[in-house]
Amino acid sequence: MVGAQGAERIGATLFPLGITESKKHLEPITRLGSTVFSATPSYCIHLLSVAEQLGVDLPASTVRHLLVGGEPGGSLPGTARIIADGWGATVADAGSTSEMDSFQTSVGCEHGTGTHLYTDEVLIEVVSAEDLNAPIPVGVRGAVVYTHLWRDSQPMIRFAPGDESYLATDPCPCGRTYPRLPEGVLGRLDDMLVIRGANIYPSAVETALRAVPGLGPEFRMRVTRRGALDELTVEAEGDQALRIPVEEALKRVLGIRVPVLLQAPGTLPETTFKARRVVDDR
Numbered sequence: 001m002v003g004a005q006g007a008e009r010i011g012a013t014l015f016p017l018g019i020t021e022s023k024k025h026l027e028p029i030t031r032l033g034s035t036v037f038s039a040t041p042s043y044c045i046h047l048l049s050v051a052e053q054l055g056v057d058l059p060a061s062t063v064r065h066l067l068v069g070g071e072p073g074g075s076l077p078g079t080a081r082i083i084a085d086g087w088g089a090t091v092a093d094a095g096s097t098s099e100m101d102s103f104q105t106s107v108g109c110e111h112g113t114g115t116h117l118y119t120d121e122v123l124i125e126v127v128s129a130e131d132l133n134a135p136i137p138v139g140v141r142g143a144v145v146y147t148h149l150w151r152d153s154q155p156m157i158r159f160a161p162g163d164e165s166y167l168a169t170d171p172c173p174c175g176r177t178y179p180r181l182p183e184g185v186l187g188r189l190d191d192m193l194v195i196r197g198a199n200i201y202p203s204a205v206e207t208a209l210r211a212v213p214g215l216g217p218e219f220r221m222r223v224t225r226r227g228a229l230d231e232l233t234v235e236a237e238g239d240q241a242l243r244i245p246v247e248e249a250l251k252r253v254l255g256i257r258v259p260v261l262l263q264a265p266g267t268l269p270e271t272t273f274k275a276r277r278v279v280d281d282r
Helices: 003-008 023-030 041-052 077-087 203-210 240-254
Strands: 036-039 067-068 091-095 106-109 115-117 122-127 142-148 164-167 193-196 198-200 220-226 229-237 260-265 277-280
Touching: 023 036, 023 041, 036 041, 041 067, 041 077, 067 077, 077 203, 122 240, 193 220, 193 229, 203 220, 203 229, 203 240, 229 240, 240 260
Parallel strands: 036 067, 067 091, 220 277, 229 260
Antiparallel strands: 091 106, 106 115, 122 142, 142 164, 193 198, 220 229
């Protein structure tokens, strides 16, 4: 997320509330006129329902920019659209690892081409997931590795948080020459599931669900084992009439058919920190 040093360097007044009651995050907005809000994508979506309960009109508030990170989501078009529409603000993906962000070291491009990487602050490599010392070609998916280039106190040298993505170095319409992650962080390598031969990430499931109007913000992926095979069920909140459209959306994105269990709104646990979407019952 946005580091305190970076915010202060540009002259911003910072309110680092951390994890606390959700309504306390809305108070600086309504009382002090905050213009930028930073959190995980799932928490920004969670605050939409909190604001509705409290009668806070977020689109009419002073917030104009949202910086999201800490998990995939900010670069997922459906998720970013829900956040932008619900808050009435622009959304920029700020990457996925707070250990690197004493200053803003990556940011979503206003042209929608991905997340630009400020490699003169933090060197970001995408390498083989099987061997973090093995380089791979630009455009190939692999593990993301970060190295601080300036920090004297607790520098991270080839820090591998377990993120997966791929690089692009072609010219960007915005004019920046930094490399970028075209789809942001695709997911965590340790969150990847292999279901009937298909590699499944929570971010891919989220992409499918956000394309179906009428679903609630929360979802879970429940993994079970039947004999020698792993099986996946997606749990979401919404009317039963949405089951077939949801299963069709998942089939388009994942390439396999996944059963869907729809529950009443408010049934699934609310996300108040980093979303953990996988429940492993194997």
